[in-house]
Amino acid sequence: MKEERYYSVRMRAAKNGPHEHGGKHISGGELLSTYSDLKNSVNALLEKGLHHSRGTPDFMQIQFESIHEPIKRIQPLHIDTNExxxxxxxRKLSRLLLEKVGIERQVIEKAFTEWTKYSGMRGAILIDVHSGKRIDDRQEKGVRVSRIDWMKTNFELWADYFHVPxxxxxxxxxxxxxxxxxxxxTIAELCWSDDPEYTTGYVASKKLGYQRITNLKEYGDERGCRIFFVDCRKDLNAYIHYLEKQPVFIHWEVENET
Ligand code: PML
Ligand code: MG
Ligand code: MG
Ligand code: MG
Incomplete structure (x- = not known):
């Protein structure tokens, strides 16, 4: 990839005021953009936030900043869809997959009992795999994974290859x-959408790949879930810094499929 300056562009939209004043989270988005493409990038995020089945926002913030760190390129996780x-x-399958990566049953059950407390957040929550306790200090914000993107053209090649929409x-x-x-x-991620019209979610880990599961929540339910099960008691700040600040491009090469 040609060495070009990139910008991180981020959007968050809420209803009944900004998130920090108790507004309801509507939509969030992030991408990486070149300078010449910033207008399109900002517009894409504006569109995303304006039209969402969670509601019409009355607050939106879109910001960009230049990135100085080198951008890491990562091959996408392997994908499977489980009906x-x-x-x-x-939900049963998602529990099984979490157990498969070594998370203890009581930690999984604790997460499944407590996830509704965190369901209105715009970011993820971090759960310590040993204690089952939430360990990030981001309160109602959660941790937002940022500085990420996957070029549409490369994504579409990948989607054709794996017959994914x-x-x-x-x-x-x-x-x-x-x-x-x-x-x-990261031991695993558990996620389903806060979009009431979208019921597919996933469990992901390095070992399992991206395991989509249809029907992880009831249609019409606005409560989403994004939990990272982590083993990083010593380096929590470095871990959060990685999630928020390390720039990453996903890039797929057919030669890497074996
Ligand atoms: C979201 O809508 O924010 C999360 C969607 C997770 C599932 C996406 C999929 O693989 O279908
Ligand atoms: Mg969303
Ligand atoms: Mg989001
Ligand atoms: Mg497979």
Whole structure:
């Protein structure tokens, strides 16, 4: 890739005032842009925030900043789609996958009991795999994975190859999961959307890949979930810094598929 200056562009939208004054989170988005493409990038995020099934925002913030750190390129996680015909079966499978990566059953159950407390957040929550306790200090904000992108043209080649729908939602979720799981302190991610019209979610880890599960929540439910199960008691600040600040481009090369 040609060495060019990139900009991190971020958007957050809320209803009934800004998030920090108790507004309801509507939409968030992030991408990496060149200077010449900033107008399009800002517009893409504006569009995303303006039209959302969680509601019409009355607050939006879009900001950009130049990036000075070198951008890491990462191959996307392997993808699988698991069909579950009920939410109960979907949730059961997600628990099983979390167990498969070594997370203790009581830690998983604690997360499944407590996730609704965090369901209105714009970021993720970090749960310590040993204690099952939330360990980030971001209160109602959560931790937002930023400085990430996947060029649409490369994503579409990948989507054709794996017969995956060319959906922006899948692209954005896989970008987050891939960056998060590339860090050795991440044991797994559990996620489903806060979009009431979208019921597919996933469990991801380096070992499992990106395991989509249809029916991880009931249609119409606005409560989303994004939990990172982590093993990083010593280096929590460095871990959060990685999630928020390390610039990452997902890039797929067919030669890497074996
Ligand atoms: C979101 O909407 O923010 C999360 C979507 C997660 C699932 C995406 C998919 O693979 O279908
Ligand atoms: Mg969303
Ligand atoms: Mg989001
Ligand atoms: Mg597979």
């Amino acid at each position: 579950a015909d009920t939410v109960e079966k979907g 060319k959906s922006t939602r899948i692209r954005e979720a896989l970008v987050i999961a891939t960056k998060v799981c590339a860090h050795p302190a």
